[in-house]
Each structure stands twice: as structure tokens, then as C-alpha cells.
Amino acid sequence: MASPSPSAAFPQLRDDDMSPAEVQKSIEYLRRHSSLTEDGQQHAQGDDAAAAYQPLNALVIDGAALSIVMNDPECRALMLEIAPLFKSVICCRASPLQKAEVVKMIKDGLDLVTLAIGDGANDVSMIQTADIGVAISGEEGLQAAMASDYTVGRFHFLQNLLLVHGLFDYLRMSEMILSFFYKNVIWAMVPFWFSIYCAFSANVFYDLSYIQLYNVVFTVAPVIILGCVDKPFNYDTAMTYVAVYSDGIRNRYFQWWRYYLYVLDGIYQSMVIFFTFYIFTYMSDVQNENGRTWGRSDLSTGPTVAVVIAASLCVGFNAWQWNWLMAAAVAFSIIACIAYISISSAIRYYSLEGVATSVMSTIVFWFGVPLSVVVALLPRYCVRCWQKMNMPRDLDIIREIKVLHRPWYGQVFVDPDSPPEFPDKNAKRK
Amino acid sequence: MAGTSAAEVKTKRPSNTAFKQQRLRAWQPLLTPKSVLPTFFIIGIIFAPIGGWLLWASERVNELRIDYTNCDKLGSSFEALGSSQFEYHLHGINSNSIPQPQQKYDSGKHTCTISFNLPKDLEPDVFLYYRLTNFYQNHRRYTRSFDVDQLKGKTRSASDLSNGDCSPLDSHSENGGPKKPYYPCGLIANSIFNDTIRQPVLTNPSGNQNTVTYKMSESGIAWSADRKRVNPTDYKPSDVFPPPNWRARFPNGYPDPIPDLGKDEHFLVWMRTAGLPTFRKLYMKNTEDTMTSGYYQIDVVMNYDTRSFGGTKSIVISTTSFIGGRNPVLGIAFIVVGGLCVLLGCIFAVRHFYRPRRLGDHTYLSWNQQVASGLADNPAASASGRNTQPPSGNQGLLRQRP
Numbered sequence: 131m132a133s134p135s136p137s138a139a140f141p142q143l144r145d146d147d148m149s150p151a152e153v154q155k156s157i158e159y160l161r162r163h164s165s166l167t168e169d170g171q172q173h174a175q176g177d178d179a180a181a182a183y184q185p186l187n188a189l190v191i192d193g194a195a196l197s198i199v200m201n202d203p204e205c206r207a208l209m210l211e212i213a214p215l216f217k218s219v220i221c222c223r224a225s226p227l228q229k230a231e232v233v234k235m236i237k238d239g240l241d242l243v244t245l246a247i248g249d250g251a252n253d254v255s256m257i258q259t260a261d262i263g264v265a266i267s268g269e270e271g272l273q274a275a276m277a278s279d280y281t282v283g284r285f286h287f288l289q290n291l292l293l294v295h296g297l298f299d300y301l302r303m304s305e306m307i308l309s310f311f312y313k314n315v316i317w318a319m320v321p322f323w324f325s326i327y328c329a330f331s332a333n334v335f336y337d338l339s340y341i342q343l344y345n346v347v348f349t350v351a352p353v354i355i356l357g358c359v360d361k362p363f364n365y366d367t368a369m370t371y372v373a374v375y376s377d378g379i380r381n382r383y384f385q386w387w388r389y390y391l392y393v394l395d396g397i398y399q400s401m402v403i404f405f406t407f408y409i410f411t412y413m414s415d416v417q418n419e420n421g422r423t424w425g426r427s428d429l430s431t432g433p434t435v436a437v438v439i440a441a442s443l444c445v446g447f448n449a450w451q452w453n454w455l456m457a458a459a460v461a462f463s464i465i466a467c468i469a470y471i472s473i474s475s476a477i478r479y480y481s482l483e484g485v486a487t488s489v490m491s492t493i494v495f496w497f498g499v500p501l502s503v504v505v506a507l508l509p510r511y512c513v514r515c516w517q518k519m520n521m522p523r524d525l526d527i528i529r530e531i532k533v534l535h536r537p538w539y540g541q542v543f544v545d546p547d548s549p550p551e552f553p554d555k556n557a558k559r560k
Numbered sequence: 561m562a563g564t565s566a567a568e569v570k571t572k573r574p575s576n577t578a579f580k581q582q583r584l585r586a587w588q589p590l591l592t593p594k595s596v597l598p599t600f601f602i603i604g605i606i607f608a609p610i611g612g613w614l615l616w617a618s619e620r621v622n623e624l625r626i627d628y629t630n631c632d633k634l635g636s637s638f639e640a641l642g643s644s645q646f647e648y649h650l651h652g653i654n655s656n657s658i659p660q661p662q663q664k665y666d667s668g669k670h671t672c673t674i675s676f677n678l679p680k681d682l683e684p685d686v687f688l689y690y691r692l693t694n695f696y697q698n699h700r701r702y703t704r705s706f707d708v709d710q711l712k713g714k715t716r717s718a719s720d721l722s723n724g725d726c727s728p729l730d731s732h733s734e735n736g737g738p739k740k741p742y743y744p745c746g747l748i749a750n751s752i753f754n755d756t757i758r759q760p761v762l763t764n765p766s767g768n769q770n771t772v773t774y775k776m777s778e779s780g781i782a783w784s785a786d787r788k789r790v791n792p793t794d795y796k797p798s799d800v801f802p803p804p805n806w807r808a809r810f811p812n813g814y815p816d817p818i819p820d821l822g823k824d825e826h827f828l829v830w831m832r833t834a835g836l837p838t839f840r841k842l843y844m845k846n847t848e849d850t851m852t853s854g855y856y857q858i859d860v861v862m863n864y865d866t867r868s869f870g871g872t873k874s875i876v877i878s879t880t881s882f883i884g885g886r887n888p889v890l891g892i893a894f895i896v897v898g899g900l901c902v903l904l905g906c907i908f909a910v911r912h913f914y915r916p917r918r919l920g921d922h923t924y925l926s927w928n929q930q931v932a933s934g935l936a937d938n939p940a941a942s943a944s945g946r947n948t949q950p951p952s953g954n955q956g957l958l959r960q961r962p
Contacts, residue, residue: 324698327836333700359582373927408836409893414623414878414885415839421687421880422783422829422842426698429835453586475785479712484785493883494890497610504603505897512904518591519908519917527924533588536920 157212189216193223200231210239229256237261247288248274264288294368297375298361301450304384306357308392309448313349313441315396320433323404337427337481339474340434348438348467351459352445362450362525363532370538374524382523399444399506403436406502410494417492427482431471431489436499438467440506447507450529592919593912600905608898614883615891622682623649623878623886625691631663631672632862638662638675646676649886653679672860674875675763682851687878688760688776690753691840694871697833705729705747706831711821713791715799721745732801743793743800744821750803752830756861757843757875763855774851776844782828790822808863840876
């Protein structure tokens with residue numbers, strides 16, 4: 131890499147600065163002792179991984195040098211390559227445009243999620259360029275706050291924002307979105323199984339009012355509560371066990387295969403619920419002592435109630451904790467469904483008239499609904515129990531520590547002057 | 561999701577209530593063996609006896625079914641039925657010991673006579689159904705094919721009904737005359753089951769009578785909600801035609817006044833479209849008298865052609881229990897699920913007792929795994945994960961953009 135001699139191009143450099151050759155040597159040294167090779171492949175494995183440590187140096191680059199680096203494409207590439215190796219990179223005296231440029235370079239060049247935090251008007255472009263923009267409101271006015279995604283009061287609060295709110299938000303979002311898809315799949319697939327028996331004529335299985343109300347009233351509350359207030363443990367625990375934040379970075383709760391599992395679970399549950407009522411009905415449509423027979427809207431009321439109950443309980447099961455909001459949401463869902471059926475069956479000339487008497491007076495309904503709900507939720511329950519008992523994840527273990535009051539370590543402050551610790555592969559485990 | 565504002569201006573600080581700061585007390589369910597294993601066993605222990613109880617109730621129901629689809633091909637002397645054409649489920653009686661039912665056909669009166677043996681008395685209530693197979697009353701076009709207002713009693717003209725749900729059976733013009741609506745319009749009404757099933761006659765009663773008719777009533781067979789939906793009509797007989805398949809009943813059109821369909825319970829039962837392609841509908845019932853055992857004959861006037869759509873028609877005589885008609889699947893399903901839960905509980909128990917995992921052990925945390933060789937100086941830091949090395953270089957913690 132040909133570079134001009136520093137003293138010629140930049141008269142402000144001192145004589146004891148490193149020559150380009152020395153700079154090149156330090157870069158090679160960094161490369162060798164990190165776990166990256168020149169093309170970014172991991173080459174340290176096994177025991178070498180223990181020796182491959184992150185250097186504790188920082189890279190300091192000021193605005194003038196930054197403008198030179200940004201203008202030269204080779205320098206940019208080199209900067210992109212070695213900057214992540216450092217413990218931290220400090221760009222000082224950078225103009226607002228340069229700040230935004232650096233963020234953009236890292237964001238696009240390394241394909242990463244970036245966060246920018248700032249408090250003044252000169253940070254606005256940087257905040258807007260980054261994926262997540264955090265502003266500190268207060269000392270320098272509100273311009274940064276108005277341009278940002280999040281606003282905090284102190285720089286120090288960034289820690290809380292990331293480690294507590296960020297973690298909780300990630301967990302809530304992933305669970306809520308997956309549960310939302312699930313509850314719609316289970317609802318929509320029941321008529322699909324019915325179509326096998328109605329000559330595939332695309333007949334409406336549910337009464338139309340059920341379809342309107344399902345997503346608006348019957349199952350809206352649990353997912354919303356799940357997405358708003360659910361959390362695995364409390365604030366202080368999240369601040370203590372900070373490494374669990376990496377679950378979000380590694381995206382362990384919102385992967386594509388998890389989504390497909392939820393969808394498959396919804397399909398399975400819809401199959402169970404429909405076929406439970408089918409096998410209870412196909413022998414004789416007579417479900418009452420009065421000998422009268424069920425029609426189509428009777429046949430669909432049972433699965434409707436079963437689906438609402440199964441979906442609400444499953445969403446509740448997916449939640450980490452049940453506070454009074456979640457309990458009320460699940461109870462509301464189930465009660466609203468049954469209340470709607472009871473009330474609407476009294477309305478004259480309504481399509482659901484009389485359904486309460488013909489359906490809710492039968493044993494098939496009162497026993498078929500619990501049976502289908504139990505069988506529907508059984509695989510999910512078993513898989514989750516097995517996973518939590520035998521292959522627990524970090525969140526599960528931390529919850530156990532908290533709930534069962536096992537010994538835990540409440541250290542929050544880390545002494546910055548303590549020497550870095552390297553694992554000694556020859557020491558025995560105590 | 562903003563953080564709290566600066567503390568200098570105290571009034572801007574959000575209130576420190578449990579609700580607003582999300583510190584609500586919550587039940588923290590943990591799936592530990594102590595809660596999971598009892599759950600499985602309790603569900604199993606509850607479901608299995610319920611299944612047994614439901615199975616017992618279903619076995620108490622007495623039911624017999626006789627298929628008479630092909631009766632009109634028979635001659636005028638009794639012929640025994642094949643074993644696929646009848647089914648007996650009588651409590652306490654071996655089905656193989658019951659003599660086969662027999663049928664004969666009188667082509668002059670289009671009447672099929674079914675003769676069958678009832679080995680035991682049937683306690684009231686006794687219900688008689690007709691059962692059709694392969695009849696898709698749940699087809700989309702079919703279920704919409706009726707007019708609510710017409711059934712409520714309003715006079716709907718031919719133009720009101722045209723291109724509506726009732727088409728193609730909405731209106732008709734005869735001999736080039738004006739178009740008049742069908743009453744009741746639509747496919748459901750037209751396809752009503754129009755065999756006439758006469759009441760069962762006991763041909764060998766004890767005592768000195770020759771035959772005893774077991775009187776069954778054709779009222780009270782429809783749900784009250786169905787009855788409320790159909791009102792007497794305001795049409796005049798000359799305004800409407802009966803549907804095509806009803807011509808046999810009303811060869812010269814409707815009499816004056818048009819019969820109140822709300823009182824025709826067979827019509828109401830038929831209009832409550834069934835959910836599955838094989839269904840039975842109540843025809844008549846007796847809630848007071850016992851159906852004594854003996855040989856019975858039932859005459860059926862055969863007007864309804866099921867062979868044209870590949871279906872069959874049968875007569876079903878059945879009692880009910882608190883679970884309704886005969887339904888062993890209910891009980892069996894509960895027993896199976898109960899057994900499955902117990903089995904799962906055993907599997908989980910075995911796995912738990914073989915090398916159980918210590919609960920809440922922080923050494924299981926993932927960031928403590930790779931420092932297993934010891935961080936004796938600062939176990940606290942390592943346990944909380946605040947001061948550990950990244951697992952494999954710094955690429956491990958850098959996340960790709962979604």
C-alpha cells in the first residue's frame with residue numbers, strides 16, 4: 131500500500147510518529163493476534179481461541195485525519211477492516227457530516243446494526259443515519275431529541291435503555307409477533323379442514339359475526355398485554371445479568387424456524403379442534419336428550435369457543451409472567467366469547483338465534499371444548515417443559531435463580547482498573 | 561419507550577407507581593418437575609374416568625338403523641336385507657342374534673314396507689330419524705339458497721328475488737304467463753325430504769289385538785328458534801308457485817290460504833341445514849310410551865330419489881341419553897387422552913429421576929460454560945457475565961442486520 135511519507139504530506143506530524151512501515155507492522159500484528167485473517171475468516175480454533183484476545187488498545191482519529199481516510203477508498207477499506215479490532219475507536223473533533231459518514235461507513239461496510247447517541251444539534255445527522263438514534267435531552271436543547279428514536283435524560287441512562295428496555299422490547303416483540311401469527315393460523319385453518327367435508331365449496335364454517343369479532347374482541351387482549359408488559363424478570367435482574375442481552379444480538383427468539391414452528395403448531399391445533407368436534411358429531415347429529423339435531427352453525431360454535439380458549443391460553447402460556455393485566459385479558463377473551471354467544475342467541479331473526487340452547491346445553495360442548503383444548507396445547511406444553519427441564523436457556527436459569535431464591539451475584543459495578551483476565555487452560559476447575 | 565426525563569424539574573418525572581413503572585406483582589410460572597409431573601398425572605386421572613363414564617352412557621343408548629334406498633327395486637314379497645344395510649346397537653343384546661330386517665315394495669302405492677324385530681323394549685323417549693348420506697347440505701351455494709324475508713312472511717315479487725340467493729329457483733313463468741316467485745324459493749326448500757314415514761306397527765302384540773300402532777308424533781321435532789323464524793305468509797295462492805319438487809304435494813298449486821310453513825315442522829327441521837354430508841334429521845318421536853319388543857312394520861312412501869346423487873336413505877330408531885345419541889367416540893377420546901397424559905407423565909418422571917438438573921444453578925449459564933477452567937479471582941463478575949471475554953473473537957457479538 132503506497133502512502134506518502136507523513137512528514138511531507140502532513141507538516142503537523144511530529145518526528146517520533148510512526149512511519150508508514152511501522153504502521154503497517156502494527157496492523158499486521160493486530161491481524162495476527164485477533165482471530166481474523168485478511169479475508170475475515172476465523173483461523174483461531176480450539177486452544178488458539180484462548181490465546182486470541184481482543185486487544186485493549188483504542189484507536190484515536192481526529193477530524194482532519196478522518197477526512198483524509200474517508201476520501202481515499204483504500205484507506206476506507208483498511209479502516210473498516212481494523213477498526214472493529216480495537217477495544218474502542220475515538221473520533222474527535224469531527225464535523226457533523228463526518229460523524230454521519232463514519233456511522234454510515236460502519237453500517238453499510240460491515241452490515242451491522244448501529245446506535246448513535248448525542249445531545250447537540252451537531253449530532254442530529256449522526257443520529258438519523260444510525261439504525262437506532264438516541265438523544266440526550268437537557269443541556270444542549272431539544273434538537274437532537276426531536277430527531278431521535280429514543281430520548282434519555284443522562285448519558286448514563288444508555289445502559290438502562292439497552293440492557294433493560296432493549297432486552298425486554300426484543301423479547302416482547304418477538305413473542306407477540308409469533309403469537310399473533312399463531313392465533314390467526316389456528317382460526318383460519320379450522321374452516322380449511324371443514325372444506326374437506328363440504329365438497330370444497332368454500333362454505334363459511336363460522337358464523338360471520340364470529341369472524342368479525344375474533345380478531346377485534348375475542349383474542350385481542352392477551353397479545354397486546356404480552357407485547358406491552360411482559361418481561362422475564364425485573365429491572366434490577368436485567369441490569370445484573372447483562373450478558374443475557376446477547377440473546378437479542380444473536381436473535382435467539384425470533385428466528386425463521388421458530389416462526390414456522392408456531393405456524394405448524396397453529397395448524398396442528400386447528401386440526402385437533404375441528405376433528406374433535408367432527409368425530410363427536412359425525413356418528414349422529416344428536417347431541418341432546420331432546421333428540422333434535424345440530425345444524426351447521428351449531429357445529430361451528432363449539433370449535434369457535436375452543437379456538438378462542440386455546441389461543442388465549444396458549445398466548446398466556448407463551449408469556450413469561452402473569453400479572454393482573456394478563457389474567458384479566460385471558461379471562462376477558464374467554465368470557466366475551468361465551469357471553470356473545472349467549473346474548474346473540476336471544477336476538478330474534480339473528481343467524482345465531484337459539485345457538486345457546488342447542489349447543490350449550492350439550493355434553494359434547496362442555497366436554498369437547500376442554501378435551502380439544504388440552505390435546506391442542508399438549509405438544510407445546512410437552513416441548514416447552516422438556517426444553518426447560520433439560521436444555522434450559524439463560525433466561526430460564528436466571529428466572530429460576532430469582533424465583534427459587536438461589537444464590538446469585540448482585541455485583542453491578544465493575545472495577546475498570548482490574549487487569550484483564552485470561553482463561554488459564556491448565557488450571558483445574560474448582 | 562423513552563427513559564425518564566431529567567430529575568431537575570421534578571414535576572416532569574413520571575409517577576412512581578407499580579403500574580406506570582411496570583413493577584406489577586406477577587405470578588411467575590416456572591415449568592419445574594414439581595409442577596409439570598403432577599399436572600400430567602392429574603389430567604390423566606381426571607380424563608380417564610370421565611371417558612369411562614361417557615362410554616357407559618353411550619352404551620346405554622339403543623339404536624337401530626335400516627337402509628331402504630333400494631327398496632323400490634324389490635318385489636311384493638318380503639326379502640331379507642344384506643348385513644351392510646342394517647345396524648343394531650342395543651344395550652345388552654348381541655347384534656348377531658337379531659334376525660335380519662326384511663323389506664317389500666308395493667309399486668302401485670310406491671310404498672316400501674320394512675319389517676324388523678325389536679328384541680327388547682325401548683324406554684321413552686324414542687325418536688325416529690331419517691338418515692341421508694352423501695348429501696352436501698353444507699355446500700356454499702346451497703346454504704345460502706333461501707330468502708329470509710319471504711320466510712318471515714313478506715311478499716317478495718319475482719323481480720325482488722331475481723339474481724338473489726334463491727336463483728335458479730327464484731321464480732317461474734308457466735305457459736308464457738307472468739313470472740311468479742316460488743314460495744318458498746331456493747334450493748333448500750325444493751330439496752326437502754318428501755318420503756312419508758308412517759308410524760311403526762307392532763304385528764305380534766301380546767293380547768288379543770292383531771296389530772298395535774306405536775303412535776309417534778310429528779310435532780315438537782324442530783327447535784323453537786326455527787319455529788320463530790317462519791311466519792304465515794301474506795301471499796295469495798295465485799301469486800306464487802310451489803317449488804318444482806313440491807308439485808306432488810300440491811298438484812294444482814297452493815290451496816287457499818297457503819299453509820303456514822311455520823307449523824310444518826318437517827320443513828323447519830329440513831331448513832336447519834346439516835353440517836356434514838352424512839346426517840340424520842328427526843322425523844317423529846314418542847316421549848310417553850314404551851316401544852315394546854316384537855316385530856314391527858313401517859310403511860314408507862318413497863318419493864325421494866337419493867340414487868341420483870349417489871346417496872342412501874335410512875330409518876334410524878334411537879333413544880337418547882344425557883350425551884345425546886349413540887357416541888362411543890366421546891368416551892374413547894377421553895380415555896385415550898387420559899392414558900396419553902399418564903404416559904407422558906411417566907416419560908417425564910423417568911427423565912427427571914435419571915440425572916436431574918439442579919434448578920437455578922448459575923454454572924449452567926452459557927457465558928459460564930467457557931470459563932469453566934476457573935476464574936478464581938472474580939467469580940462474582942464471571943457469574944453475572946459482566947467481565948468475561950467474548951466467546952470467539954469479536955465477530956461473535958456483532959449481529960448481522962436483519
